[in-house]
Amino acid sequence: MADQQALACCSPLAARPLDADQAAVVAPMFKALGDPVRLRLLSMIASVPEICVCDLTPAFDLSGPTISHHLKVLREAGLVDSERRGTWVWYQVRPEAIRQLGVLLDLPAVG
Amino acid sequence: MADQQALACCSPLAARPLDADQAAVVAPMFKALGDPVRLRLLSMIASVPEICVCDLTPAFDLSGPTISHHLKVLREAGLVDSERRGTWVWYQVRPEAIRQLGVLLDLPAVG
DNA sequence: ACCCTGTTTCGAAGACTGTCAAGATAGGCG
DNA sequence: CGCCTATCTTGACAGTCTTCGAAACAGGGT
Numbered sequence: 001m002a003d004q005q006a007l008a009c010c011s012p013l014a015a016r017p018l019d020a021d022q023a024a025v026v027a028p029m030f031k032a033l034g035d036p037v038r039l040r041l042l043s044m045i046a047s048v049p050e051i052c053v054c055d056l057t058p059a060f061d062l063s064g065p066t067i068s069h070h071l072k073v074l075r076e077a078g079l080v081d082s083e084r085r086g087t088w089v090w091y092q093v094r095p096e097a098i099r100q101l102g103v104l105l106d107l108p109a110v111g
Numbered sequence: 112m113a114d115q116q117a118l119a120c121c122s123p124l125a126a127r128p129l130d131a132d133q134a135a136v137v138a139p140m141f142k143a144l145g146d147p148v149r150l151r152l153l154s155m156i157a158s159v160p161e162i163c164v165c166d167l168t169p170a171f172d173l174s175g176p177t178i179s180h181h182l183k184v185l186r187e188a189g190l191v192d193s194e195r196r197g198t199w200v201w202y203q204v205r206p207e208a209i210r211q212l213g214v215l216l217d218l219p220a221v222g
Numbered sequence: 223a224c225c226c227t228g229t230t231t232c233g234a235a236g237a238c239t240g241t242c243a244a245g246a247t248a249g250g251c252g
Numbered sequence: 253c254g255c256c257t258a259t260c261t262t263g264a265c266a267g268t269c270t271t272c273g274a275a276a277c278a279g280g281g282t
Contacts, residue, residue: 013209014157023147023154031145035240036134039141043134046125046218053259066241068260087249087258095218098124105213107157107206146270164229177271179230198228198279 012106029101032077037062038070042093045080050092123217140212143188148173149181153204156191161203 018026033039037060044059045051057067071091074080078097083090129137144150148171155170156162168178182202185191189208194201 013154014204016154017158018151018154020147020151023150027145027147027150030141030150034138034142034145036131036138037240039134039138040129040131043124043127043129047128057259062240063242064259065243065261069240072260084248084259089259093125093218098216098218102213102216102218105209105216107204107209107213148270165227168228173270174272175229176231176273180270183230195229195278200229 011103013104014107026101026104029077029079029097032073032079033101035070035073037067038074041067041070042074042079045074045091046093046098050090052088052090054088056091122214124215125218137212137215140188140190140208143184143190144212146181146184148178149185152178152181153185153190156185156202157204157209161201163199163201165199167202 033042040059041056044056053067053071056071057064060067071080071082075082078094080091080093083092144153151170152167155167164178164182167182168175171178182191182193186193189205191202191204194203
């Protein structure tokens with residue numbers, strides 16, 4: 001959440017080099033996307049308004065705890081939010097966070 | 112390089128969930144960006160037409176071999192190209208690769 | 223031919239990651 | 253209250269990653 005603000009200052013990679021502090025804020029977000037399971041989880045979450053863990057878990061040949069761990073990584077990276085409603089926990093993306101990463105990769109017409 | 116083609120088929124994360132094969136192709140590219148040193152290296156490379164390793168190394172408190180290792184990761188992820196010209200090796204970004212990652216993160220006006 | 227500088231490869235140490243089983247926690251229902 | 257299901261946390265293990273120093277390789281200059 002503090003990360004969100006820090007990110008707001010970042011312009012595309014090609015504009016000027018990131019300093020060490022900026023890189024330290026952004027890299028963990030990319031790192032969270034750097035696992036195929038998490039990338040699929042995020043894309044499943046992003047493709048609907050919200051989704052229950054109980055709908056995510058069966059899509060993988062992985063244990064519940066493992067899925068839970070990956071969701072925690074996405075949560076701590078600030079890429080998704082979760083909310084418990086009764087028995088189930090619902091996840092949704094944080095569009096600003098993802099959009100900010102997108103902006104960073106938005107190269108002008110170089111090359 | 113095969114990765115480049117495979118990527119070309121990917122629409123934004125929110126459009127529909129990635130399948131396991133697509134995720135396996137894209138995740139390593141995000142993973143390469145998931146280290147602060149590599150993110151800074153890439154941003155330094157992206158901010159100029161091309162740049163020599165000899166200009167990259169002194170920007171970090173890391174040994175030459177370590178920088179070389181990170182550059183190799185970026186190269187193998189398809190994010191940069193390198194070319195030896197005489198004594199020095201020059202790096203430049205592969206704009207298509209980076210743009211494709213950007214497209215993936217390009218959320219429509221959700222949320 | 224020799225040496226010198228720039229870059230990569232190799233091999234090893236320590237930290238980190240993905241995964242699971244087992245146990246803990248949260249909430250609904252009888 | 254006690255039980256059941258859904259989810260998360262803990263602890264452990266194997267595999268991977270970051271980093272370094274030492275050694276190899278590439279080119280240019282003397």
